[in-house]
């Protein structure tokens with residue numbers, strides 16, 4: 361590099377340093393205002409988290425930007441700025457189905473950003489328990505996978521614990537095969553969560569038909585085993601590979617493209633209507649002909665969209681069923697409120713699990 365080129369570079373870097381200084385000063389100003397908002401909210405015991413407002417902020421920012429700064433980068437930056445500002449209002453503890461690096465962990469970070477404290481729980485029931493007791497502010501649990509279907513333990517938790525559904529998040533699930541060496545010929549056993557093994561069955565049969573598979577409690581647990589045993593390969597997330605220092609043998613080995621999991625965010629409040637909401641219900645129908653029809657009729661009449669219905673046996677009453685139901689709309693929408701009242705008439709019991717902004721499309 362010539363002298364004048366070095367000089368020009370230094371000048372430009374000085375400019376960057378000045379801009380960064382301004383950015384930090386603006387971020388500090390933003391944090392201060394967020395804390396003031398937090399103090400106002402505290403007067404009414406309001407929850408600091410306001411997903412609807414956060415989405416509005418992100419939309420405004422992308423509109424202002426008009427694509428000049430790369431939109432994806434800007435979204436990540438502002439999601440983290442918002443996460444820090446929200447957490448400064450009141451630090452939050454988030455329980456999730458652990459250990460660290462599970463897809464539930466990734467979903468929790470997608471929803472809350474990285475500022476809160478994330479606390480891994482040993483199983484789904486514990487996530488519910490900790491939220492119910494108030495030891496965590498929120499919990500994140502998987503509800504359904506587009507290939508594997510509904511997670512029964514989550515439905516049980518929604519029945520057994522006093523918590524509300526306060527949000528949902530969709531995460532694309534992509535499984536990688538990983539081990540210490542990155543060499544496929546070293547693999548003598550393949551470990552993963554039963555769902556992940558099932559989702560990759562076709563690939564494993566085609567590529568490693570002679571290698572036995574073993575079920576473990578989580579994809580992260582599988583990665584931990586792979587980190588200490590060179591003969592073990594894990595099917596886990598890219599985050600697990602990074603965290604446990606593993607090499608990727610094969611990427612995205614799931615059999616179906618578009619494999620997505622829907623997670624629920626558990627808490628104790630009701631987010632305000634956002635205009636695009638979902639309401640979750642848990643109900644039990646009378647054991648007589650036409651009771652399911654009675655449930656569906658008021659929804660159809662009022663034009664309420666049923667987005668999910670899932671039955672689950674009542675454990676202590678053979679052949680009786682609970683239904684987990686999701687409908688479009690917020691319980692504060694008059695039409696939804698009336699629809700739920702109408703459904704209630706044909707139910708032996710009905711619990712409103714929560715109303716919350718719909719998860720963003722991936």
Ligand SMILES: C=C(O[C@@H]1C=C(C(=O)O)C=C[C@H]1O)C(=O)O
Pocket residue numbers: 393394397408409410411413414417441442443445446449
């Ligand atoms: C600052 C607020 O609190 C939180 C932080 C937000 C932000 O940093 O923009 C937005 C919504 C809330 O989750 C607010 O409610 O405006």
